[in-house]
Amino acid sequence: MKKVLLIDDDEALRENVADILGLSNYTVITAGCGKSGVEKALKERPDLILCDAVMPGLDGYGVIHILSRHPDTFLIPFIFLTGENNLADIRKGMQMGADGYLVKPFKETDLLNTIEIRLKKYDRIKKNIVHDKKGISTFLQQVNESDRFNLVSSQRDMHLYKKKHVLYSEGQRPFNIYFVISGKIKEYLINEDGKELITNMYTEGDFIGYTAILENINYTETAQVIEDAKLVLIPKSDFLQLINNDRQVARQFISLLSHNVREKEERLLNLAYNSLRKKVASGIIDVIDKFPDKKEGKPVIEISREDLAHVVGSAQESMIRTLREFKTEKLIEIMEGSIIVLNENKLRHLLY
Amino acid sequence: MKKVLLIDDDEALRENVADILGLSNYTVITAGCGKSGVEKALKERPDLILCDAVMPGLDGYGVIHILSRHPDTFLIPFIFLTGENNLADIRKGMQMGADGYLVKPFKETDLLNTIEIRLKKYDRIKKNIVHDKKGISTFLQQVNESDRFNLVSSQRDMHLYKKKHVLYSEGQRPFNIYFVISGKIKEYLINEDGKELITNMYTEGDFIGYTAILENINYTETAQVIEDAKLVLIPKSDFLQLINNDRQVARQFISLLSHNVREKEERLLNLAYNSLRKKVASGIIDVIDKFPDKKEGKPVIEISREDLAHVVGSAQESMIRTLREFKTEKLIEIMEGSIIVLNENKLRHLLY
DNA sequence: CGTCCAGTTGATACTCTTCAAGCGGCGTGG
DNA sequence: CCACGCCGCTTGAAGAGTATCAACTGGACG
DSSP states (O other): OOEEEEEOSOHHHHHHHHHHHHHTTOEEEEESSHHHHHHHHHHHOOSEEEEESOOSSSOHHHHHHHHTTSTTTTTSOEEEEESSOOHHHHHHHHHTTOOEEEESSOOHHHHHHHHHHHHHHHHHHHHTOOOTTOTHHHHHHHHHHHHHHHHHHHHOOEEEEOTTOEEEOTTOOOOEEEEEEEEEEEEEEEOTTSOEEEEEEEOTTOEESHHHHHHTSOOOSEEEEEEEEEEEEEEHHHHHHHHHHOHHHHHHHHHHHHHHHHHHHHHHHHHHHOOHHHHHHHHHHHHHHHSOOEETTEEEEOSOHHHHHHHHTSOHHHHHHHHHHHHHTTSEEEETTEEEESOHHHHHTOOO | OOEEEEEOSOHHHHHHHHHHHHHTTOEEEEESSHHHHHHHHHHHOOSEEEEESOOSSSOHHHHHHHHTTSTTTTTSOEEEEESSOOHHHHHHHHHTTOOEEEESSOOHHHHHHHHHHHHHHHHHHHTTOOOTTOTHHHHHHHHHHHHHHHHHHHHOOEEEEOTTOEEEOTTOOOOEEEEEEEEEEEEEEEOTTOOEEEEEEEOTTOEESHHHHHHTSOOOSEEEEEEEEEEEEEEHHHHHHHHHHOHHHHHHHHHHHHHHHHHHHHHHHHHHHOOHHHHHHHHHHHHHHHSOOEETTEEEEOSOHHHHHHHHTSOHHHHHHHHHHHHHTTSEEEETTEEEESOHHHHHTOOO
């Protein structure tokens, strides 16, 4: 049963929310001010925190400031509650590391949805869920089972990166590996004509930038944020120590790098001979495998058309035309730019 | 200074050859009959053996039979000398594991060339030369530096495979890894339309088939001989033991698998956006890097047009037309089907 | 209200694949 | 011994599939 901490100075709201969450089978802890909120967060270690932005004394920004710097609490999803639809406030909160926000008064379904989504993503980090065919990340997640919390919390050098931020680019020397708490990152190569091909995608629970360190060379690819991200930086030395000193860890790493090679080989086969139609289909599948977002139970793609084309390895226009085809065939649906996958199975096994 | 053992019952020929080789700075040991030839081979450990096929007593076939089963000598290049141009005899010799043959009377240049080529190939095995960008094989060659001779000679389960022989195919369970003494092997994937893409190429000094074993899965690719090959089979268990028990070995393996991933990524970029012209150029470069054969100092490609097209990832006809282009531009030359690379550098850095 | 940007659609050019046919060398069987 | 078929390689002609250039739309933002 998940534990939610609710910090708000409005008693009526506290009771109301506590009731709703209680009915949805959450354990609810409440606090009436920022100070007691921080204390309870440290003592109870909730799975998620809801916190009013505006409070007398220590306000929401103060709370997140403190909690995001404490090794025991900095990973806990933090959702802001704001009084009005004030963009500036919301932005400030997100900039300080909040994972979401709710504008009061909020609908019950919004509340429950927001909480549920965040908890799911947090689970991916905490439980190190193994995605099938995810490749190397899986391994590192397994490493974590024993070690991550030491690794991460001893360092706890967490940063927020905005969309379009470049983590590193080709030719630079690596100093850290990155561990993704939230957000989406792409890693890509550029050819002489300036065309981009996305080779890897990362989201919560993944590690980024280990290949250059393992080979002891400069980066050969560029990594860029495509959805605002929270990342933990782990120094090169810590990482190498982990890899070099544990035989089991090394062995698993070998298996998974090996797996990665196979994955890339399959993609090679695809790019070499398949029709655009098939390439687009497998690009879509790749993305929903890496970024398992859902909308009403259906997989949904929220990256830009441009990035999707770069995954597929084709011109953007060509890719869009194929999306049209898929839409008329009811394989996908397009809502506000997002691609909702209606028939995943048929896409996976396209005949022509 | 290289040591050559010459076994022949014709004293005049022995002296003649010994003179020639002596002038070319080889140390020559001679034996007048099969029996003393075997004894000297075991005692002196020559770098190469020249042996007459027809001799009284123990003949050439007997000599190779014995030496190819002895752990200390089975790797030594063995060249047959035959009296007439008798195809049947030559075939028998090659089938028994000879690495080449010379028909008497032979020209001095033929003799020296044959010896030199074989010694070079042998060097690649013995010295574990590290080719730049060769990927995983490099690692295994380094492993060998300390261990291969134990590994190989304790097993010494050597087999000869003819062109077109399939070592393993997709779906089969792996039992061995293969170490290449001589010959050429391709590893490929096939898509739903039956089109083939060559993902890896192997030649002397390379190991084959480790990925499936490392991941503990069935083969996902097919490996086929494209030029008659001598292979040593190393049992799965031996291989795993080596990988699992030596930390340094594991570490190097990690670096090189990692390198392999990068290599495949580069190829992805190529296939995605480059023109056929560029793809063919980099296909040619790939092949001469993997199979560093030379003809008069120039790199030469001796695999079939079909296989080359499968490396490039294009239709055979399209690839051939591009070869025409390269030929008129004096980048390559075609002699008896072989492609001789005249301007390697220009091919590597093609502008369009 | 103008600007900018992502997404979309149309028209056109061109690269590459495909189908088909021809050529020369080699081995096999009559 | 020759004829035949097979295989690897090459060339020609036609057509499909994509990329490219250009223009348009609607929404976000200052």
